[in-house]
Amino acid sequence: QVQLVESGGGLVQAGGSLRLSCAASGRTFSVYAMGWFRQAPGKDRELVAAISWSGGNIYYADNVKGRFSISRDNAKNLLYLQLNSLKPEDTAVYYCAASINSGNVASMLDSTKQHWGQGTQVTVSS
Numbered sequence: 001q002v003q004l005v006e007s008g009g010g011l012v013q014a015g016g017s018l019r020l021s022c023a024a025s026g027r028t029f030s031v032y033a034m035g036w037f038r039q040a041p042g043k044d045r046e047l048v049a050a051i052s053w054s055g056g057n058i059y060y061a062d063n064v065k066g067r068f069s070i071s072r073d074n075a076k077n078l079l080y081l082q083l084n085s086l087k088p089e090d091t092a093v094y095y096c097a098a099s100i101n102s103g104n105v106a107s108m109l110d111s112t113k114q115h116w117g118q119g120t121q122v123t124v125s126s
Helices: 105-109
Strands: 003-007 010-013 018-025 034-039 046-051 058-060 068-073 078-083 092-099 114-116 120-125
Touching: 003 092, 018 034, 018 092, 018 120, 034 068, 034 078, 034 105, 046 068, 046 078, 046 105, 058 068, 058 105, 078 092, 092 105
Parallel strands: 010 120
Antiparallel strands: 003 018, 018 078, 034 046, 034 092, 046 058, 068 078, 092 114, 092 120
């Protein structure tokens, strides 16, 4: 059974930092692309960052470029998202996701073919 478990969320002041982690189990995740999505109240879920199976290709949404950093440790089946220079508009539930069938970053654009975690809340106060 595939499981993705996020951790590291919390309450932080604007300008602060957090590091999210996602522990994956139940399959060999090292060959699949992974990513982080977020959903704020009343808004659509958006892809924040994605990383290919090898870590060689990375995607960032324009509104987080230069502030967020995605990485993975395939030996430990872990995915990370470093959030720096946080803004109140970054407040959302952050979800870890893994492609069900591809190692390419582009596969993370298709949310219908992904496994999902339960999410972790990030709240940024002004």
